[in-house]
Amino acid sequence: MGAHEAICSEVLKAITPGPEEREHVVSLAEALMDRLRALLEDEGIEGDVRLEGSLAKDTWLSGEADVDIFVRFKPEVPREFFRKDFLRIARKAAEGLRQVERYAEHPYLECWSDGVRINIVPCYDVRPGEWLSATDRTPYHTEFVKSRLTEELKGDVRLLKKFMKGIGAYGAELRTGGFSGYLCELLVIYYGGFLKALKGALRWRRGTLIDIAGHYEGREDEAREFFRHHLIVVDPVDPYRNVAAPVRLDKMCLFMAAAREFMLRPSRTFFFPPEPRPLGPRELVELLSSRGTSIIAIHTRTGGMVPDVLWGQVYRTLRALRGTLAREGFEVLRTSAWSDERENCVLLLEFASSILPPVVRRIGPPVWVEEHVERFLSKNMTDPGLVCGPYVEGDRWVVLIRRRWPDAKEFLVKKLSERGGRDIGVASLLARQIEEGFEVLRDGEIAKLCSGLEGFSSFLRDFLVGRPAWLAGRSA
Amino acid sequence: MGAHEAICSEVLKAITPGPEEREHVVSLAEALMDRLRALLEDEGIEGDVRLEGSLAKDTWLSGEADVDIFVRFKPEVPREFFRKDFLRIARKAAEGLRQVERYAEHPYLECWSDGVRINIVPCYDVRPGEWLSATDRTPYHTEFVKSRLTEELKGDVRLLKKFMKGIGAYGAELRTGGFSGYLCELLVIYYGGFLKALKGALRWRRGTLIDIAGHYEGREDEAREFFRHHLIVVDPVDPYRNVAAPVRLDKMCLFMAAAREFMLRPSRTFFFPPEPRPLGPRELVELLSSRGTSIIAIHTRTGGMVPDVLWGQVYRTLRALRGTLAREGFEVLRTSAWSDERENCVLLLEFASSILPPVVRRIGPPVWVEEHVERFLSKNMTDPGLVCGPYVEGDRWVVLIRRRWPDAKEFLVKKLSERGGRDIGVASLLARQIEEGFEVLRDGEIAKLCSGLEGFSSFLRDFLVGRPAWLAGRSA
Numbered sequence: 001m002g003a004h005e006a007i008c009s010e011v012l013k014a015i016t017p018g019p020e021e022r023e024h025v026v027s028l029a030e031a032l033m034d035r036l037r038a039l040l041e042d043e044g045i046e047g048d049v050r051l052e053g054s055l056a057k058d059t060w061l062s063g064e065a066d067v068d069i070f071v072r073f074k075p076e077v078p079r080e081f082f083r084k085d086f087l088r089i090a091r092k093a094a095e096g097l098r099q100v101e102r103y104a105e106h107p108y109l110e111c112w113s114d115g116v117r118i119n120i121v122p123c124y125d126v127r128p129g130e131w132l133s134a135t136d137r138t139p140y141h142t143e144f145v146k147s148r149l150t151e152e153l154k155g156d157v158r159l160l161k162k163f164m165k166g167i168g169a170y171g172a173e174l175r176t177g178g179f180s181g182y183l184c185e186l187l188v189i190y191y192g193g194f195l196k197a198l199k200g201a202l203r204w205r206r207g208t209l210i211d212i213a214g215h216y217e218g219r220e221d222e223a224r225e226f227f228r229h230h231l232i233v234v235d236p237v238d239p240y241r242n243v244a245a246p247v248r249l250d251k252m253c254l255f256m257a258a259a260r261e262f263m264l265r266p267s268r269t270f271f272f273p274p275e276p277r278p279l280g281p282r283e284l285v286e287l288l289s290s291r292g293t294s295i296i297a298i299h300t301r302t303g304g305m306v307p308d309v310l311w312g313q314v315y316r317t318l319r320a321l322r323g324t325l326a327r328e329g330f331e332v333l334r335t336s337a338w339s340d341e342r343e344n345c346v347l348l349l350e351f352a353s354s355i356l357p358p359v360v361r362r363i364g365p366p367v368w369v370e371e372h373v374e375r376f377l378s379k380n381m382t383d384p385g386l387v388c389g390p391y392v393e394g395d396r397w398v399v400l401i402r403r404r405w406p407d408a409k410e411f412l413v414k415k416l417s418e419r420g421g422r423d424i425g426v427a428s429l430l431a432r433q434i435e436e437g438f439e440v441l442r443d444g445e446i447a448k449l450c451s452g453l454e455g456f457s458s459f460l461r462d463f464l465v466g467r468p469a470w471l472a473g474r475s476a
Numbered sequence: 477m478g479a480h481e482a483i484c485s486e487v488l489k490a491i492t493p494g495p496e497e498r499e500h501v502v503s504l505a506e507a508l509m510d511r512l513r514a515l516l517e518d519e520g521i522e523g524d525v526r527l528e529g530s531l532a533k534d535t536w537l538s539g540e541a542d543v544d545i546f547v548r549f550k551p552e553v554p555r556e557f558f559r560k561d562f563l564r565i566a567r568k569a570a571e572g573l574r575q576v577e578r579y580a581e582h583p584y585l586e587c588w589s590d591g592v593r594i595n596i597v598p599c600y601d602v603r604p605g606e607w608l609s610a611t612d613r614t615p616y617h618t619e620f621v622k623s624r625l626t627e628e629l630k631g632d633v634r635l636l637k638k639f640m641k642g643i644g645a646y647g648a649e650l651r652t653g654g655f656s657g658y659l660c661e662l663l664v665i666y667y668g669g670f671l672k673a674l675k676g677a678l679r680w681r682r683g684t685l686i687d688i689a690g691h692y693e694g695r696e697d698e699a700r701e702f703f704r705h706h707l708i709v710v711d712p713v714d715p716y717r718n719v720a721a722p723v724r725l726d727k728m729c730l731f732m733a734a735a736r737e738f739m740l741r742p743s744r745t746f747f748f749p750p751e752p753r754p755l756g757p758r759e760l761v762e763l764l765s766s767r768g769t770s771i772i773a774i775h776t777r778t779g780g781m782v783p784d785v786l787w788g789q790v791y792r793t794l795r796a797l798r799g800t801l802a803r804e805g806f807e808v809l810r811t812s813a814w815s816d817e818r819e820n821c822v823l824l825l826e827f828a829s830s831i832l833p834p835v836v837r838r839i840g841p842p843v844w845v846e847e848h849v850e851r852f853l854s855k856n857m858t859d860p861g862l863v864c865g866p867y868v869e870g871d872r873w874v875v876l877i878r879r880r881w882p883d884a885k886e887f888l889v890k891k892l893s894e895r896g897g898r899d900i901g902v903a904s905l906l907a908r909q910i911e912e913g914f915e916v917l918r919d920g921e922i923a924k925l926c927s928g929l930e931g932f933s934s935f936l937r938d939f940l941v942g943r944p945a946w947l948a949g950r951s952a
Contacts, residue, residue, distance in 0.1 A: 204844065352836065368732060388943070389942045
């Protein structure tokens with residue numbers, strides 16, 4: 001047995017649920033399903049109560065059970081029913097448990113029992129391709145995966161999921177932009193195992209196409225044209241769906257890089273990264289001041305946005321700010337963001353320097369463009385910021401002139417105070433929060449966020465290091 | 477009479493030589509020509525002694541007479557004769573005058589009498605197109621111009637020359653890269669006057685073609701293809717020569733810009749710019765420190781290079797340094813150079829900032845390019861300058877790493893100390909001078925050059941202001 005297999009087998013022992021845990025979770029699920037069935041029968045509502053998700057497929061990780069209970073209704077049932085009667089019945093079935101109503105495309109109930117999350121989700125019983133709601137595919141996914149996974153492959157799925165979690169690439173939600181559980185299952189099925197999937201990923205490029213059911217056999221370019229994504233994994237139960245659509249390019253490549261490194265230097269660290277040690281305020285101030293770059297943090301409230309909306313707003317805003325700041329001459333090296341997904345969020349921008357040289361070259365029109373020359377000369381020669389010129393360089397008028405915004409922090413404070421920063425590209429829901437209140441902090445000042453925001457300090461440490469834990473083996 | 481004509485007429489009075497000055501210069505020329513003729517006859521050498529240049533064409537400016545005496549020899553005379561016997565005879569003819577032997581394409585004698593420069597130049601008597609030396613065209617130029625200039629047009633040539641001098645665009649030598657006297661004459665002939673030439677220049681664009689003799693009639697695009705220059709003025713006496721070849725784009729455009737401004741706001745300033753007031757050392761230090769940019773000066777010796785060689789080396793070096801520094805991340809706003817054309821030269825580079833942020837983003841290979849990834853990771857992870865990463869951004873590995881040369885002055889001092897800076901693009905003759913000795917000065921330090929180098933202070937003032945004097949009328 002090679003080093004890779006040895007590590008996999010050791011990890012597998014740690015992440016496969018034992019009989020006791022299984023028993024506990026399964027009985028919990030069955031009890032709830034029984035109550036649901038009884039309540040539906042009482043009300044004379046026809047609905048097929050089924051166990052779905054990783055529990056049904058036996059691909060869940062020990063200590064991280066998610067119970068997905070689906071109720072499948074006839075297509076004639078109106079959508080209105082989901083929002084009203086269904087939620088009422090689900091709440092009644094889960095009486096005594098902590099409950100949260102959630103809304104994806106349609107409403108469902110999330111509840112908690114002994115640290116196990118249980119989702120009670122309505123869907124329609126339709127034929128493939130005749131989808132009425134986003135969750136109608138799930139029972140087909142479950143069937144497809146169950147029909148293809150052997151006992152051994154179930155372990156391989158667990159390994160791949162744990163690997164993805166360890167490197168920070170697990171989860172299709174917007175925050176992560178990574179690999180869903182179903183996608184991990186498909187990769188293991190397609191490549192025939194965990195290590196084979198890692199090796200397979202080494203051959204991925206932009207536009208890689210994986211089509212297990214052969215929906216596009218002989219028409220691969222058509223599929224690439226249709227999906228237009230760097231990673232395309234065609235859903236075996238729906239030829240019009242790319243299961244890898246949520247995977248961002250950097251997460252695809254992070255997985256490829258980690259897979260390559262694991263094949264070269266296998267280690268438990270990929271599956272069990274060390275807990276990030278939070279930074280003390282003095283340590284942080286020192287790290288930031290000796291770093292040589294400049295970091296600006298924008299802190300505001302989330303206003304109760306659901307995570308996928310929040311992260312959409314956050315990423316859109318970071319992209320826009322990067323562009324706006326670049327147009328002002330600032331070199332943004334990296335951006336990132338943190339949120340507790342309840343109250344607070346912090347946008348981080350790292351600059352080569354957040355203060356720019358005070359003078360810029362402003363290139364004017366060619367000397368022969370009459371009206372523009374007139375405007376350029378009269379505008380700049382009366383500008384109190386004029387440092388040098390106007391002079392002719394090549395065929396154009398040029399001046400050296402004081403920069404309007406030499407300080408990125410001042411720029412941000414000013415612009416965010418006006419309409420919440422909408423004019424510099426802050427997404428509208430986030431701009432509404434910024435209008436309620438925000439603070440902009442630079443370098444050492446950021447330390448004060450660490451005491452108030454739980455988990456921010458660990459995040460900041462990771463951000464400052466910027467190096468995946470699984471690369472650490474090399475520095476030695 | 478309009479404002480333009482009034483100013484022209486006033487200027488013309490000041491720059492047209494009076495009878496006394498004419499008499500003095502012409503008799504000086506004739507005396508020398510007579511002695512030359514006598515000496516040639518004594519030695520039994522056949523040679524036609526002729527007056528050429530602005531004196532012959534009557535287009536010279538009062539106080540700035542240049543006497544060009546040409547001796548035209550039969551084509552059979554060997555080139556060797558020019559270098560030896562001719563120079564001996566010329567020196568003898570100019571006995572008693574201060575003499576300097578000059579070399580353009582071939583040798584000639586420059587001498588001085590009462591502040592008047594006299595050039596004694598040999599050339600061949602050949603038919604147009606059968607040129608044996610660079611100066612053989614001159615007698616034909618003289619004939620062409622004389623045949624076309626009326627008395628009034630002679631005044632217009634004087635105005636255009638003075639205008640070009642006033643704006644710093646007069647002279648075909650490399651230092652200036654501007655308009656020769658002959659080119660000014662052709663422009664006045666072509667457009668039919670001084671003001672008409674200025675108006676004509678407003679319609680110039682890149683690739684403007686002026687073909688007085690109609691050598692390329694109906695084949696204008698062919699001419700543009702052949703000459704490939706932004707301003708083409710075909711020599712009436714030689715269809716293969718562009719009289720405007722030495723005119724750099726910025727000098728062409730400077731003239732266009734000045735012409736436009738003169739038409740809008742006529743003023744004597746175009747012809748008689750104020751003498752630049754030299755800067756006191758305290759004034760200079762203050763100007764430089766409040767400016768917000770950073771200026772670096774490289775001071776070295778000329779090693780007796782003749783001006784056209786020196787300026788070729790200087791401009792080539794400035795272009796190369798600009799490129800090298802840009803590759804190191806420095807934003808060079810402007811460059812310039814000063815020389816007394818005898819001993820000293822100073823290269824000036826103005827930076828947005830001569831000190832850069834200490835950290836740069838180094839973008840590595842895509843994660844799937846095996847060998848490059850291996851090299852990038854091992855190289856950067858052991859680099860003591862590593863600040864952050866390696867991390868995956870998009871499809872590539874990236875690191876933040878300390879910049880090797882954050883200080884342009886340190887960079888230049890180091891690189892100029894190695895092989896005189898040849899490796900960063902210093903032209904070889906200048907590099908040889910730098911190997912003998914150089915100094916690099918920044919901002920306030922530059923003040924110390926002003927006391928040692930005569931004329932540098934005025935130059936520096938003009939460089940710092942960077943605005944043509946003739947634009948000053950606008951600020952009021």
